[in-house]
Amino acid sequence: MKKKQIMQKHQYIERNSRKIYDEQFYGHKAVKFLYSNIREQSPWLFRQLTGPRISRFLAYHNYDGFLSGKMKDHLDLQKIMKLSTQELLEPPEKMDSLKKIFERKIRYWQYRPIPNDPLSIVAPADSRMLFGSFSETSSLFIKGKFFEYEEILGQHKETWLKAFHDGDFAIFRLTPEKYHYNHTPVAGKVIDFYPITGAYHACNPNAVISVVTPYSKNKRVVTIIDTDVEGGTQAGLVAMIEVVALMIGDIVQCYSEKEYENPIPVGTGMFMKKGMPKSLFRPGSSTIVLIFQKNMVRFADDIAANMSCPDAQSIFSNGFRKSLVETEVKVRSYIGSANVRRN
Numbered sequence: 405m406k407k408k409q410i411m412q413k414h415q416y417i418e419r420n421s422r423k424i425y426d427e428q429f430y431g432h433k434a435v436k437f438l439y440s441n442i443r444e445q446s447p448w449l450f451r452q453l454t455g456p457r458i459s460r461f462l463a464y465h466n467y468d469g470f471l472s473g474k475m476k477d478h479l480d481l482q483k484i485m486k487l488s489t490q491e492l493l494e495p496p497e498k499m500d501s502l503k504k505i506f507e508r509k510i511r512y513w514q515y516r517p518i519p520n521d522p523l524s525i526v527a528p529a530d531s532r533m534l535f536g537s538f539s540e541t542s543s544l545f546i547k548g549k550f551f552e553y554e555e556i557l558g559q560h561k562e563t564w565l566k567a568f569h570d571g572d573f574a575i576f577r578l579t580p581e582k583y584h585y586n587h588t589p590v591a592g593k594v595i596d597f598y599p600i601t602g603a604y605h606a607c608n609p610n611a612v613i614s615v616v617t618p619y620s621k622n623k624r625v626v627t628i629i630d631t632d633v634e635g636g637t638q639a640g641l642v643a644m645i646e647v648v649a650l651m652i653g654d655i656v657q658c659y660s661e662k663e664y665e666n667p668i669p670v671g672t673g674m675f676m677k678k679g680m681p682k683s684l685f686r687p688g689s690s691t692i693v694l695i696f697q698k699n700m701v702r703f704a705d706d707i708a709a710n711m712s713c714p715d716a717q718s719i720f721s722n723g724f725r726k727s728l729v730e731t732e733v734k735v736r737s738y739i740g741s742a743n744v745r746r747n
Contacts, residue, residue: 531576532730551620591678592631613723639742
């Protein structure tokens with residue numbers, strides 16, 4: 405059964421065109437081998453391979469070391485990564501290594517417009533999105549599939565576990581070719597900010613359905629934002645959780661209020677505007693999870709409809725026995741609104 409799940413096709417829906425595309429997995433054979441053979445036959449080795457030392461070692465050699473140099477000499481990286489050169493803040497000729505491509509800056513103020521509605525909630529990254537609910541009475545109820553609720557916020561964070569009980573969540577999965585700056589999905593005041601130690605599991609669909617629940621097992625950074633303040637989005641408390649993955653050893657906090665100018669670390673007490681650069685994943689692919697309080701958000705209708713698309717094949721749908729088709733969204737695009745009719 406597990407081997408069949410790993411080998412199946414995974415598709416997503418491009419939001420603007422509504423077209424269905426096949427996802428091309430990077431390192432597919434390696435992930436398959438790691439999460440089937442090694443995980444089952446050698447748990448100790450599996451833990452070592454998904455630990456911080458190996459992850460940093462692989463990241464360095466792929467993006468800074470020998471392998472990066474070989475790729476630079478022999479591959480057209482911009483073509484392979486399908487870069488939109490007109491969006492780049494720096495000249496395209498400078499994008500000559502994997503590291504520079506992953507850490508690229510774009511003219512988001514021009515090519516990623518933000519909704520004018522102050523109650524809107526926007527995508528924190530160029531990514532593939534799903535959403536669900538912790539409430540058993542919701543038709544979107546998904547429990548213990550992508551992550552364990554008690555773990556993802558921190559098992560000793562009783563205040564936040566209580567505040568977000570029966571709430572809703574959205575998952576934004578970045579693939580390696582994406583723009584890797586994360587932007588603020590809401591406006592509000594930071595009332596808590598803390599890291600949680602963990603592993604460095606892969607975050608692609610094959611790994612997620614291997615009962616690893618990487619989003620709550622991996623190293624991550626949690627930012628709790630109070631949006632019910634002056635100038636805020638009025639969506640209650642929002643948890644933004646940035647999750648590392650295999651070959652991502654760092655999440656750089658670098659909030660800027662204008663373009664990428666004067667970046668500062670995120671900390672409690674600061675007010676963050678919506679749609680601004682907040683952090684940078686170094687390097688590779690990873691995931692952002694947003695958690696909302698109960699009845700505080702209404703997700704976009706088109707994203708909800710796409711999740712149940714009968715024409716798209718999804719590893720998540722087959723693995724979790726529930727229709728879960730991802731929508732590809734752009735950073736700063738509308739993904740929902742604060743629910744002003746709160747029950």
